[in-house]
Amino acid sequence: MSLPPETMATLMPLHMAIGADGQVVSLGPTLAKVLGPGAGEGAAFTQLVEIYRPRAVATLPVLLSLAGRKLQLRLRGRAGLAMKGLAMPDGRGGAVLNLSFGIGVVEAVRRHALTSSDFAATDLAIDMLYLVEAKSAAMESSRTLNRRLQGAMQAAEQRAFTDPLTGLGNRRAMDQLLQRLIRGGERFAVLHLDLDHFKQVNDSRGHAAGDRVLQAVARTMLDLTRKNDLVARIGGDEFVILPLGLTDHERLSDLARQLIARIEEPVPIEDGACQVSASIGIALHDPDNPSPAGVAGLLAQADSALYAAKREGRSRHAFHRAEAA
Numbered sequence: 001m002s003l004p005p006e007t008m009a010t011l012m013p014l015h016m017a018i019g020a021d022g023q024v025v026s027l028g029p030t031l032a033k034v035l036g037p038g039a040g041e042g043a044a045f046t047q048l049v050e051i052y053r054p055r056a057v058a059t060l061p062v063l064l065s066l067a068g069r070k071l072q073l074r075l076r077g078r079a080g081l082a083m084k085g086l087a088m089p090d091g092r093g094g095a096v097l098n099l100s101f102g103i104g105v106v107e108a109v110r111r112h113a114l115t116s117s118d119f120a121a122t123d124l125a126i127d128m129l130y131l132v133e134a135k136s137a138a139m140e141s142s143r144t145l146n147r148r149l150q151g152a153m154q155a156a157e158q159r160a161f162t163d164p165l166t167g168l169g170n171r172r173a174m175d176q177l178l179q180r181l182i183r184g185g186e187r188f189a190v191l192h193l194d195l196d197h198f199k200q201v202n203d204s205r206g207h208a209a210g211d212r213v214l215q216a217v218a219r220t221m222l223d224l225t226r227k228n229d230l231v232a233r234i235g236g237d238e239f240v241i242l243p244l245g246l247t248d249h250e251r252l253s254d255l256a257r258q259l260i261a262r263i264e265e266p267v268p269i270e271d272g273a274c275q276v277s278a279s280i281g282i283a284l285h286d287p288d289n290p291s292p293a294g295v296a297g298l299l300a301q302a303d304s305a306l307y308a309a310k311r312e313g314r315s316r317h318a319f320h321r322a323e324a325a
Helices: 005-011 029-035 060-065 102-112 124-160 171-183 198-205 207-224 249-263 294-311
Strands: 015-018 024-027 049-053 070-075 082-089 095-100 188-196 230-233 238-242 267-269 272-274 277-285 317-319
Touching (some): 188 207, 188 294, 207 238, 207 249, 207 267, 249 317
Antiparallel strands (some): 188 238
16 A cells, blocks of 8 residues: 555655666655756666665666665765665565665755754654754853853953052062073063152152052153063062063163153143152172072062162162162
């Protein structure tokens, strides 16, 4: 007993009905959609499919000899999909070849814009698609969460190394870089900068004006240093600059003089302007002569040079070991 075409189409939307002459009698609606317009009825079944396992099939008798066995095949032409199939005799000398996308169902759905209506209601491909979609959604959600967590961690780490008022590095950032440079045997300079007359600004104009001055000084230091140099605020009006790769005394002196000249420029505020200056102490770390060793010793040298500059009249710079410039 043959089944009505509507029943065949509903139960097996990927079927191919083959007549006794080896020609295609009908196609399931989904198979017709995949093969595209113009393919189908009246063509030899071997023009539409290439069956290659368990052995090559070129005629209907060979196909019928494989009845009930799982077949592996490819759709010919532009479809080009690898599929699985099962052929059974139709009782009238022909055969019904029912196909499945197998693990290629995701690619087939994407390529041919298939929907659930293109599959039999009992086809496990639908459940597989739902699982794939759920897995994709879960993975994307996980990736999004990981990106957010990574961003939050980076932001928290950035805050931990940043002075909130000026946006410069803080003491922690300075200590970390100094330790890395010393461990790496680098030769480098430390500039310790302290503002002169800053207390008068706070006392006479208020802390809001003092904050404006500190922010202006920070911008000046960033303008005069390079992207990879570290500029850090390590106290109220104390700053440290690590000009990486710069150890020449004359060039360090030029930098110090530029910093002092720019910092002395008046800083406009709401009701006038504030003016400060700066004193700078410079120490050099020489890996061939690391004395005193460590971060604390190096900072003590820069601090000593700073106060030597202040004793000489402020608004100037000095090198450690009385190498005055």
